[in-house]
Amino acid sequence: MEKTATSTTPTEKSDVGNGTADAVYATPNATTPGQPVVFDEAICTGCDICVYVCLEDVFIPNPVKGKPPLILFPEECWYCGPCVEDCPHEGAIRINHPLQQRVRWKRKSSGEHFRV
Amino acid sequence: MTMFHDKGRIHNWPYTVRYGNEQRVETDVLVLGGGIAGVWAAIAAARCGARVVIMEKAATVRSGAGGAGVDHWQWAADNPASGVSPEDLTEALIENQGGYRNGISTYIQCASAYETLVEMERMGGKVRDTDGEFRGAEFRDDASKLLFAYDYTNRFVIRVWGADYKPLLRKACKRLGVRILDRTAATGLLTSGGQHGGRVVGATGVNCRTGAFVVVKAAAVILATSRPQRIWTFSSELRGLSTFRPPSDAGNGYAMAWRIGAKLTMMEKSMRSAFGSAYSFPAYGSGNAINTWYPCNIIDANGKAVPWVDCNGRLLESVSERCRPAEGQKFFIMGGGSSSLPHPGLKQYLGPKPIPDLEQRMLRGEFSPPFYADLTSMPDSERRVIWGLMVGNEGKTRIPVMKTYMQSGFDPDKDMLQTYDFLRGSGMREPVVPQERTFGESGVCGGLLVDWDLMSNVPGLFGAGDLVFGGQDHSHAAATGRYAGARAALFARRQAAGELCAEQIAREKQRVYAPLAKQGARSLDWKELNAGIARVMQNYCSEPKNDELLRLAQDWLMDIEENEAPLAAADNPHKLMRTLDVLDILTCAKIITEACLARHASSTHLHFNRIDFPSLDPPEWHKWITLRKGSRGTEIDDMPIAFWGGLERNYRPRHRENLEAMGKK
Ligand SMILES: Cc1cc2nc3c(=O)[nH]c(=O)nc-3n(C[C@H](O)[C@H](O)[C@H](O)COP(=O)(O)OP(=O)(O)OC[C@H]3O[C@@H](n4cnc5c(N)ncnc54)[C@H](O)[C@@H]3O)c2cc1C
Numbered sequence: 001m002e003k004t005a006t007s008t009t010p011t012e013k014s015d016v017g018n019g020t021a022d023a024v025y026a027t028p029n030a031t032t033p034g035q036p037v038v039f040d041e042a043i044c045t046g047c048d049i050c051v052y053v054c055l056e057d058v059f060i061p062n063p064v065k066g067k068p069p070l071i072l073f074p075e076e077c078w079y080c081g082p083c084v085e086d087c088p089h090e091g092a093i094r095i096n097h098p099l100q101q102r103v104r105w106k107r108k109s110s111g112e113h114f115r116v
Numbered sequence: 117m118t119m120f121h122d123k124g125r126i127h128n129w130p131y132t133v134r135y136g137n138e139q140r141v142e143t144d145v146l147v148l149g150g151g152i153a154g155v156w157a158a159i160a161a162a163r164c165g166a167r168v169v170i171m172e173k174a175a176t177v178r179s180g181a182g183g184a185g186v187d188h189w190q191w192a193a194d195n196p197a198s199g200v201s202p203e204d205l206t207e208a209l210i211e212n213q214g215g216y217r218n219g220i221s222t223y224i225q226c227a228s229a230y231e232t233l234v235e236m237e238r239m240g241g242k243v244r245d246t247d248g249e250f251r252g253a254e255f256r257d258d259a260s261k262l263l264f265a266y267d268y269t270n271r272f273v274i275r276v277w278g279a280d281y282k283p284l285l286r287k288a289c290k291r292l293g294v295r296i297l298d299r300t301a302a303t304g305l306l307t308s309g310g311q312h313g314g315r316v317v318g319a320t321g322v323n324c325r326t327g328a329f330v331v332v333k334a335a336a337v338i339l340a341t342s343r344p345q346r347i348w349t350f351s352s353e354l355r356g357l358s359t360f361r362p363p364s365d366a367g368n369g370y371a372m373a374w375r376i377g378a379k380l381t382m383m384e385k386s387m388r389s390a391f392g393s394a395y396s397f398p399a400y401g402s403g404n405a406i407n408t409w410y411p412c413n414i415i416d417a418n419g420k421a422v423p424w425v426d427c428n429g430r431l432l433e434s435v436s437e438r439c440r441p442a443e444g445q446k447f448f449i450m451g452g453g454s455s456s457l458p459h460p461g462l463k464q465y466l467g468p469k470p471i472p473d474l475e476q477r478m479l480r481g482e483f484s485p486p487f488y489a490d491l492t493s494m495p496d497s498e499r500r501v502i503w504g505l506m507v508g509n510e511g512k513t514r515i516p517v518m519k520t521y522m523q524s525g526f527d528p529d530k531d532m533l534q535t536y537d538f539l540r541g542s543g544m545r546e547p548v549v550p551q552e553r554t555f556g557e558s559g560v561c562g563g564l565l566v567d568w569d570l571m572s573n574v575p576g577l578f579g580a581g582d583l584v585f586g587g588q589d590h591s592h593a594a595a596t597g598r599y600a601g602a603r604a605a606l607f608a609r610r611q612a613a614g615e616l617c618a619e620q621i622a623r624e625k626q627r628v629y630a631p632l633a634k635q636g637a638r639s640l641d642w643k644e645l646n647a648g649i650a651r652v653m654q655n656y657c658s659e660p661k662n663d664e665l666l667r668l669a670q671d672w673l674m675d676i677e678e679n680e681a682p683l684a685a686a687d688n689p690h691k692l693m694r695t696l697d698v699l700d701i702l703t704c705a706k707i708i709t710e711a712c713l714a715r716h717a718s719s720t721h722l723h724f725n726r727i728d729f730p731s732l733d734p735p736e737w738h739k740w741i742t743l744r745k746g747s748r749g750t751e752i753d754d755m756p757i758a759f760w761g762g763l764e765r766n767y768r769p770r771h772r773e774n775l776e777a778m779g780k781k
């Protein structure tokens with residue numbers, strides 16, 4: 001069950017350059033880090049095993065059956081990984097470290113730098 | 117899109133809400149917290165023939181600090197290859213903390229960690245290098261096929277494949293008929309006739325998805341809810357809730373025990389935090405020379421190796437020497453960090469580490485930052501055991517570090533991982549400010565005072581794991597959980613169930629649901645409440661301390677309790693759980709402040725600096741301070757340092773009785 005937060009529903013196609021756009025909603029700022037995991041909608045079956053195992057109850061099941069869970073409490077994620085480890089479909093979900101948590105490494109032979 | 121704030125649409129709460137709805141359960145042994153200690157306690161109690169219920173805030177399959185894994189099975193002095201006896205290791209661990217470490221739980225760990233691990237193996241856990249992956253490695257004992265860490269001569273820390281242990285333990289609980297109430301946060305303990313300090317007869321809980329109320333009647337209750345966090349540091353914007361242990365570990369057990377009159381001890385100890393900081397990196401996910409990464413080579417930006425030294429300051433030539441005791445040293449306890457943090461560990465137990473004056477030498481131009489952990493130059497078996505067994509099984513590393521980094525292209529055979537801990541030349545990340553403190557995210561910290569049955573002063577209330585002012589280790593939680601489970605089952609067998617008090621339950625129900633009613637003109641979110649408490653502690657209960665500061669902390673916390681805490685509002689069952697957590701964090705902060713006021717001397721080992729009592733560790737203050745909530749205010753008392761008496765003498769008969777009782781099923 002979904003309901004809209006405002007009385008208007010998006011109907012018009014976006015055309016920002018011409019002064020018109022999708023309906024604009026009154027949303028608060030998102031919490032950060034805002035997306036502890038990323039789902040691949042093409043692989044995820046919406047089985048909700050990750051919702052079951054999560055240590056912090058970060059997700060809720062998607063109201064649309066078969067769709068990936070919704071991330072409801074992103075800032076409570078502990079970045080522990082069981083949601084990924086126990087997912088039966090490889091690639092359906094992966095950890096998305098916050099930008100300020102990305103580490104770097106150096107290839108010894110070439111001196112090239114890489115990062116997460 | 118999979119976010120809640122998808123184009124302004126909000127969703128209905130997905131679970132049926134049943135605020136106030138009451139579920140009644142009856143059992144012999146009730147375990148609060150289904151983390152590592154909790155599941156081991158449940159298994160042991162069930163083996164003794166008791167009916168067992170676990171109440172767990174998250175989902176038992178992975179919950180707790182060790183749910184995602186473990187790689188070091190600490191202090192297993194009872195393993196067949198150990199060069200140190202349980203007695204000697206226990207005494208060393210206690211001495212290394214200046215006496216301030218629970219000798220009872222530490223001895224249980226040192227004397228039965230391996231025995232407990234063998235049970236883990238029977239439940240399907242991988243414990244030995246049976247396929248010979250590390251054949252020929254210095255850290256492998258060929259007779260037992262066990263792999264060791266740190267001190268390869270004395271061999272009492274075992275490297276294990278622990279990432280799958282928790283689901284296996286849950287399966288064992290199910291097999292033994294343990295009833296598991298997941299997503300149920302314990303909120304309060306119930307006493308016989310509702311009497312303060314009276315025998316424990318059960319506990320209440322609230323479902324974090326439906327909001328339903330649960331009342332469990334039990335003959336014995338085991339607290340296994342770990343330690344409080346977020347007392348000094350709170351940020352929800354940098355890295356989750358920025359806790360080292362899972363955010364669900366919020367110290368509820370301390371607050372619940374306090375409310376019914378149980379004694380707590382060592383609550384005055386807190387430390388500068390290297391781990392719980394919002395500014396730290398994924399745990400064990402940056403280059404390092406400690407813990408999981410011990411004894412990794414560290415090199416500077418030009419490839420120059422950082423030398424290692426032993427406790428005598430002697431330069432060590434080889435990687436192998438980093439895993440051997442120094443001349444004149446019988447054995448060593450861990451090692452690695454070249455931290456300049458105040459660390460009172462004794463020299464005779466200090467392990468090898470990178471040179472402690474690296475920072476000065478870097479500033480003189482001898483080394484050039486940034487530094488890297490260089491696995492590529494490590495001996496083959498050491499590289500494979502670090503980036504493989506260890507990073508693959510340490511809690512929170514298999515997926516967030518190993519899998520995620522390798523998907524981004526990291527190759528341990530070719531790449532060097534940057535270290536941020538060494539950016540300032542120190543092997544351990546230092547807090548940005550001293551106020552960045554922790555009570556129990558890591559290290560030995562205060563907790564529930566227990567006796568040789570792991571029972572508190574309140575009859576029927578047992579404790580295990582991180583909350584019994586001893587170890588902070590997985591094997592400590594497992595061994596004490598198992599021991600407490602058996603003791604509680606035996607207690608339950610001998611005592612008839614007590615009587616619940618309807619009035620006590622009604623009062624608790626009112627307390628639990630109060631935040632739902634606060635939707636008035638002014639309300640407060642749990643996060644702001646947590647941040648406010650943390651600020652008080654940073655300012656007035658940090659470094660240094662004196663009477664004036666601590667009294668200000670008390671006044672402020674009292675103010676918050678009277679004025680802001682009642683405004684805390686929740687609009688769904690999940691936020692209700694988080695709000696109740698913060699109210700317990702407030703209780704813990706108050707207990708900590710009282711404990712700090714009660715100790716009239718400074719102490720290195722307690723990281724306790726009272727400028728109005730500067731004398732350091734004077735003999736007359738070498739004792740435990742205990743606190744309990746009495747019927748007329750806080751009662752403060754003390755206990756002699758080694759109050760537990762003879763280790764072996766007290767342990768052996770109980771241990772034998774436990775084994776006999778567990779053999780029944
Ligand atoms: C990243 C990381 C790596 C680690 N690696 C190692 C290692 O390699 N070796 C080692 O020895 N130790 C390690 N540790 C420490 C080890 O995991 C802990 O010491 C151990 O898990 C403590 O067990 P416990 O049962 O006391 O607490 P936990 O395992 O944390 O369990 C507490 C449980 O109580 C639940 N709970 C909390 N409040 C409530 C409530 N009100 N009602 C119901 N349930 C509640 C929690 O959800 C949790 O499941 C590591 C810790 C971390 C964080």
Ligand code: SF4
Nearest residue numbers: 044045047048050087
């Ligand atoms: S991510 Fe995996 S576990 Fe989660 S719903 Fe999708 S398929 Fe299931």
Ligand code: SF4
Nearest residue numbers: 054077078080081083
């Ligand atoms: S990483 Fe851990 S806390 Fe975060 S969503 Fe996954 S299971 Fe939950």
